[in-house]
Amino acid sequence: MSAPKQMHLAAHFPGVNNTTVWADPRSGSQIDFSSFVHLARTAERGTFDFFFLAEGLRLREHNGLIHDLDVVGRPESLTVLNALAAVTDRLGLAATVNATFNEPYELARRLASLDHLSGGRAAWNVVTSSDAFTGENFRRGGFLDRADRYTRAAEFVSTARELWDSWTPDGISRPVTHSGEHFGIAGEFTVPRAPQGHPVVIQAGDSAEGREFAASAADVIFTRHGTLDAGRAFYADVKGRLAAYGRRPEDLKIMPGVSFVLGDTDAEAQQNADEIRRLQVSPQNAILALEQVWGRDLSSYDPDGPLPATDPDPESTLVQGRVRVGDPLAVAAKWRALSEAKGLSIRQTVIETTARQSFIGSPDTVAAGLAEFVAADAADGFILVPHLTPGGLDDFVDRVVPLLRERGVFRSEYTGTTLRSHLGLAEPVWKG
Amino acid sequence: MSASRPLHLAAEIGGPPHYYAGHYLALARLAEQGALDFVTLGDSFTRPGLDALAVLSRIAPDTDRIGLVPTVTTTHTEPFHVSSAVATLDWVSGGRAGWNAEVSTTGAEARLFGRRPAAPVTELWQEAGEVADVSARLWDSWEDDAEIRDVATGRFVDRDKLHPVDFEGRTFSVRGPAIVPRPPQGRPVTVIDGTSGPARETAARHADVVYARATTPERAAAIRDDVRRRAAAHGRDPDTLRVLVALTVDLGDAESAPEPGLSSGPQLAGGGSYYRGGPVDLAELITRWHRGGAVDGFHLTPIAPGRDLERIVNGTVALLQHRSLFRTFHPGGTLREHLGLARPASRYALARTGEEA
Numbered sequence: 001m002s003a004p005k006q007m008h009l010a011a012h013f014p015g016v017n018n019t020t021v022w023a024d025p026r027s028g029s030q031i032d033f034s035s036f037v038h039l040a041r042t043a044e045r046g047t048f049d050f051f052f053l054a055e056g057l058r059l060r061e062h063n064g065l066i067h068d069l070d071v072v073g074r075p076e077s078l079t080v081l082n083a084l085a086a087v088t089d090r091l092g093l094a095a096t097v098n099a100t101f102n103e104p105y106e107l108a109r110r111l112a113s114l115d116h117l118s119g120g121r122a123a124w125n126v127v128t129s130s131d132a133f134t135g136e137n138f139r140r141g142g143f144l145d146r147a148d149r150y151t152r153a154a155e156f157v158s159t160a161r162e163l164w165d166s167w168t169p170d171g172i173s174r175p176v177t178h179s180g181e182h183f184g185i186a187g188e189f190t191v192p193r194a195p196q197g198h199p200v201v202i203q204a205g206d207s208a209e210g211r212e213f214a215a216s217a218a219d220v221i222f223t224r225h226g227t228l229d230a231g232r233a234f235y236a237d238v239k240g241r242l243a244a245y246g247r248r249p250e251d252l253k254i255m256p257g258v259s260f261v262l263g264d265t266d267a268e269a270q271q272n273a274d275e276i277r278r279l280q281v282s283p284q285n286a287i288l289a290l291e292q293v294w295g296r297d298l299s300s301y302d303p304d305g306p307l308p309a310t311d312p313d314p315e316s317t318l319v320q321g322r323v324r325v326g327d328p329l330a331v332a333a334k335w336r337a338l339s340e341a342k343g344l345s346i347r348q349t350v351i352e353t354t355a356r357q358s359f360i361g362s363p364d365t366v367a368a369g370l371a372e373f374v375a376a377d378a379a380d381g382f383i384l385v386p387h388l389t390p391g392g393l394d395d396f397v398d399r400v401v402p403l404l405r406e407r408g409v410f411r412s413e414y415t416g417t418t419l420r421s422h423l424g425l426a427e428p429v430w431k432g
Numbered sequence: 433m434s435a436s437r438p439l440h441l442a443a444e445i446g447g448p449p450h451y452y453a454g455h456y457l458a459l460a461r462l463a464e465q466g467a468l469d470f471v472t473l474g475d476s477f478t479r480p481g482l483d484a485l486a487v488l489s490r491i492a493p494d495t496d497r498i499g500l501v502p503t504v505t506t507t508h509t510e511p512f513h514v515s516s517a518v519a520t521l522d523w524v525s526g527g528r529a530g531w532n533a534e535v536s537t538t539g540a541e542a543r544l545f546g547r548r549p550a551a552p553v554t555e556l557w558q559e560a561g562e563v564a565d566v567s568a569r570l571w572d573s574w575e576d577d578a579e580i581r582d583v584a585t586g587r588f589v590d591r592d593k594l595h596p597v598d599f600e601g602r603t604f605s606v607r608g609p610a611i612v613p614r615p616p617q618g619r620p621v622t623v624i625d626g627t628s629g630p631a632r633e634t635a636a637r638h639a640d641v642v643y644a645r646a647t648t649p650e651r652a653a654a655i656r657d658d659v660r661r662r663a664a665a666h667g668r669d670p671d672t673l674r675v676l677v678a679l680t681v682d683l684g685d686a687e688s689a690p691e692p693g694l695s696s697g698p699q700l701a702g703g704g705s706y707y708r709g710g711p712v713d714l715a716e717l718i719t720r721w722h723r724g725g726a727v728d729g730f731h732l733t734p735i736a737p738g739r740d741l742e743r744i745v746n747g748t749v750a751l752l753q754h755r756s757l758f759r760t761f762h763p764g765g766t767l768r769e770h771l772g773l774a775r776p777a778s779r780y781a782l783a784r785t786g787e788e789a
Contacts, residue, residue, distance in 0.1 A: 016588050023583045031613050033493070033524045056611035057512070059594065066591040066609070073574070073589070073613040075523055076516040082489035083524035086453070101510060105477065105544040113486035116451045136607035137512045184546035190480045192451060284586035 007374045007410045008253055008381025008423060009401075010094070011043035011393055012052045016072040018289070019259065021279045021387045028390050031073055033083060038390035040084045043091055046397035047411050049422040050092025050123055050200075051084065052222075052383055053077040057098060058134045060321035062288060063297050069285060070322070078110050085118035092419030094123035094202055099153040101129065101138045104178075105185055108160040111199045112191040120195030120418030125202040125222065128153045133320045150209040152182045157201060157217045159183050165431050167193040174432075196420045197428045206234075215241035219425050220253045222383060226358050231256060231378030253380040253423055258358035260384060262395050266361045273360045276387055277351050286347035289354060292319050293331050303347040307332075307339050366396075367403035374409060438772060439722050439758050440674055440729030441466075442501070442641075443744060446474045447737045449481030457491045459737055463498055466745035467759050469770040470499025472532055472623075472731070477508065477541045485517055485531075492525035499528045499767030501623055506563040507536035507556055508545045512606055515567035522615035527766035530621030530641070533634075535560050557630040562601035564622050564638035569597040571619045572778040573609035595780040617768050618775045625678065626659050636662030636673075640773055643678040647705045649726035652677050656727060674771055676731040677721065682708040683743040684736065711747025718748070719757055 014020055015030045022030065029035050040051045056074040060067040077095035084093055093114065097107060107124075115122035128149040129135070159178050166176045166189045177186045203210065203218035206225075214221040215238060225231040239249040261276060263269030281289070283303040290308070291298050295316025298308060312328035339349045359366045373379045386392025404410035420427060445459040456473065463471045475484035484502035492500055500521065504514055514531075522529035535556035536542070542550045551559075575593035582590075597608035626635030626642040635642045636659045644659075646652035652675075660670035707714060721727055734740030752758035768775055 022581060022588055023586075031523060033526070037493075058607070059609055059611060066589075066594050068587050068589045068591045071611075073579070074611050076513070076520040076612060079485065079489045079517050079520035080524060082486045083492050085490055086493040102513070103508065103545050103547070106509060109477070110483050110486060113483040116482055117453050117486060117490040119452075136605070138510050138606075139604040185544055186546070187478070187540055187544045190478065191482060282586040 004371075004407070004409050005374055006424070007370065007404060008255060009046070009048045009410065010050045010052050010092070010255060010381070010383040011039060011048055012054070012257060012383050012385045013039050013389065014054065014385055015056075015074045015389070016069070018070050018285055019280055019385065019387055020389065021276060022389075023279060023282075024388055026391055027388055030389055031075060033080070035390035036075075036080055036084060037087050039386075039393055040088050040091060042390075042393045042397050044088045046393070046401045047414055048091060049381070050094045050121075050419055051081075051088075052094045052125070053080060053096060055096040055098065055127070057101060057129070058137050058321050060319075061133070062291065062320070063299075063318050067288070067321075069288065078114055081122075082114055082117055085114070085121065090121070090414045090417060090422075092121045092123055092200065092422060093118055094125055094200070096125040096127055096204070099126050099128050099156040100149055101135070101140065102156075104156050104159040104183055105163065105187075105189075107156075108163040108189065109191055111160070112164060112189075112194045115194035115196055115199045116191065120420070122194070122196065123200035123202055123220070123419055125204055126153055126157060126218070127204055131321065147209070150213055154213055154217060155180050155182045159185070161198055161428075161431075163189040164194065164198045167191075168432055169193060169430055193430075196418050197430065200419050200423065200425065211238050212241060214238060214252060215247070216245045218252060219420075219423065220255055223254060223256045225256050225378070226258070228373060228376060228378050231373060232376060235377050235379065250424065251426075253425075255381045255383050256358075256379050257383045257385050259387065260359040260366055260396060260400075261387075262361070262363060262366060262399060264362060266365050269361045269365070280387065281347055281351045281354070283347060286350045289350045290346055292322070293328050293335065295319065295328060301346060304345045307336055307346055307349060363399040363403055367400050367407065370400075371404065371407055371409045437722075437725075437728060439718070439752065440676060440771060441468045441718075441749065441752075441758065442470045442472060442499070442676060442729070442731045443468055443737075443741055444472045444474060444731070444733040445737050445741065446472075446481070446484070447734075449479075451482060453487065453490045453494075455738075456487050457494050459741055460491050460495050460498055460500070462741055462745050464495055464762075466749040467753075467761050468498065468745075468749070469729070470501045470528075470530060470621075470767055472501045473503065474532075475503040476505060476534070477536060477544050478538065485521060489521050489524055492521065492528070495525075495528075497528070497762040497765065497770075499530055499621070499770055500525055501530035501532055501621065501767075503532040503534050505534045505536050505541075506560040507551075508541065508547070511563045511566050511601075511604055512570070514563060515570040515610060516612050518567065518620050519571055519610065519612040519615040522617055522620045523612070527616035527768070529615070529617070530623055530767055532623040532625075533560050533564055533639075534625075535631075553628075554630040557634045559601070559603050560624075560631075561634035561638050562599075562604070564624075564634070566597060566599040566601065566606050568619050568622070568638070569599060569779070570606070570608055570610040571614060572776075572780055573597055574612075574614040575778045575781040575784075576614055576618070579613065592784070593781070614778065617766050618778070621767050621771065621773070626675075627655065627678070632659060633662060635659060637666045637668075639673065640768075641674045641676060641771065643731055644675055644727070645678045645705050649721045649724050652721060653724075653726040672773060674728040674773070676729045677727045678705065678731045678733070680706045680733045680735060681714060681740060681744070682706070682735045683711055683714065683740045683747070684708075711743045712751060714744070715748045715751040715755075718752065719755070722757070
């Protein structure tokens with residue numbers, strides 16, 4: 001019998017957002033470097049593949065006011081990760097950096113710098129924006145439409161790779177001339193080939209364009225498919241797109257972002273999960289979530305009362321800096337049906353409909369659930385999103401990781417030094 | 433009396449590029465042992481080597497007290513990213529960050545971006561001033577006590593203490609507020625070389641530390657007086673500025689007599705001031721210029737950091753310490769404290785509470 005498929009694990013440091021339980025007494029600073037050190041070192045103790053940071057480019061707004069509960073304060077990713085390279089040895093370091101509001105030469109240089117300074121542990125999570133609201137913080141504004149931002153991102157990644165490949169593996173630098181639709185650059189790249197050849201490229205997003213872009217250019221895709229069936233469908237779809245680009249299924253790792261709640265027993269874990277949901281969906285957050293669907297000021301509604309009788313405003317600009325998911329009228333209809341069927345208040349409805357807790361149970365149950373997803377080809381691994389900072393990963397590493405190791409589905413020690421080696425990705429072929 | 437002003441010393445740790453952190457860490461630790469105010473790492477998009485801010489972020493957790501001042505260019509970068517990265521360096525270093533604002537003047541740099549041709553240097557320094565201005569506004573845009581964690585009302589921050597900066601410059605605009613909470617120093621330290629005309633005005637208006645390249649104490653004093661006068665014209669207290677003579681030093685032949693020019697000062701070379709001689713004579717020069725009130729201190733660029741920084745710290749600095757002209761330890765924890773600069777209050781907090789700036 002062959003060895004079971006190996007799982008990949010990463011840790012996300014979310015900062016303050018709508019899943020963060022900052023009111024818990026165990027919740028520490030969301031910005032002090034010591035918090036980042038604790039979570040990163042815990043992940044490394046658990047022999048995780050990498051540590052993952054989101055980025056913030058504009059504080060979100062809600063009804064014309066700064067949204068005081070979602071993405072409130074974040075450090076700049078690459079700078080924190082360079083510092084974390086000093087206090088970790090093997091852990092991969094993944095920065096989310098927008099391809100819309102950066103330039104390839106500068107970002108390729110910063111990523112190559114992180115890869116050198118960390119000894120081959122850098123990763124770049126490529127995201128894009130078509131959001132003029134976010135663009136108001138930048139020289140070039142938010143002029144790209146949805147289609148253009150992916151063509152720009154694809155050209156951005158390929159241009160970065162041209163720069164990384166401009167040094168031969170023997171250390172000879174050669175000038176780069178790139179003349180494309182979005183970028184025209186000429187000159188010499190000043191950083192020699194990085195330890196990983198190219199930093200690992202991660203892509204986040206679920207649209208058809210996003211899947212195609214990941215299939216053509218990414219090493220890891222970060223998804224949100226929470227159920228086994230949805231995960232398997234996504235996995236098959238994305239892996240099936242690779243051949244068209246001359247790539248093998250194992251060249252792209254599929255890693256959903258998941259939350260988890262542990263307890264000594266499954267029942268206790270469920271109780272913990274219910275309590276966490278109540279804290280995540282505070283009365284204030286319940287109204288905010290409702291307003292994100294309705295696009296209207298609903299601040300006068302009682303979170304413990306019924307859903308609004310009025311319909312959502314599909315053209316609303318009440319929420320800024322966050323994409324409204326789906327058709328608001330359809331979402332509202334679904335919420336109303338659920339609320340009426342079960343007799344739920346606004347807050348109870350939000351708790352039921354926005355659940356993000358993927359794995360709840362005893363350490364055994366959670367380990368079995370994670371292993372099942374990987375064995376069933378619903379995922380190659382997971383990006384774990386703890387609800388507490390900085391200690392939210394401690395129990396997972398202490399109690400679940402040993403069980404995954406016992407099952408033979410997760411490493412007991414690092415066998416390589418680079419993130420590519422942790423992920424089982426080949427060093428990119430030098431294209432001189 | 434000018435001689436009572438504390439002496440400030442800083443050193444550049446760049447040189448031929450290295451691609452691992454240990455090289456830079458060893459130099460920064462050496463400077464830290466000498467209780468220097470800060471180390472700098474020069475940079476440009478055409479300079480071979482790693483991103484300077486990345487290198488100093490990488491060594492921040494492995495150092496304790498030394499200030500960390502990377503060069504950050506303002507011509508081809510996004511001002512919002514610049515302010516976020518420098519604020520984050522301040523967070524990861526516990527309040528030891530600064531940045532040396534520079535401009536990119538060459539066509540070679542412009543062609544790496546393909547967005548704009550090389551612009552006249554006067555325009556670039558005006559823009560650099562705007563980047564320094566908007567950075568300071570972004571650093572102020574979260575009041576210090578904006579994080580309230582009020583469980584009763586469910587608010588993590590007090591949104592009344594977060595402020596859009598609404599900055600409209602000639603070449604860019606930024607809405608704000610910052611995404612990074614206000615850094616430990618309030619505002620990381622801004623450093624600008626104010627020797628040339630276009631840069632001096634920007635330095636007088638926006639810098640905390642100003643470099644002056646000069647070959648005589650008289651010339652250094654003239655630059656210092658001019659910078660202070662211009663700062664006052666912008667409504668700043670000139671005593672919140674530190675003017676450091678920028679000197680390239682070659683201590684390669686420590687046994688030799690100083691260059692003949694030493695009696696009247698360092699030599700001019702390559703647009704900068706260049707000192708060649710021994711560490712003891714360098715200490716004499718520093719003492720004489722500082723005692724005469726010409727400057728607040730020195731920024732020393734060793735031509736061979738691995739060799740010369742050791743001679744600076746164990747020779748020149750040790751002698752200055754022995755003579756009680758320079759401190760033997762860092763009494764504070766932040767770069768502002770080393771420089772004797774107050775932690776600024778957020779302008780928005782002052783405006784909100786009606787206090788005088």
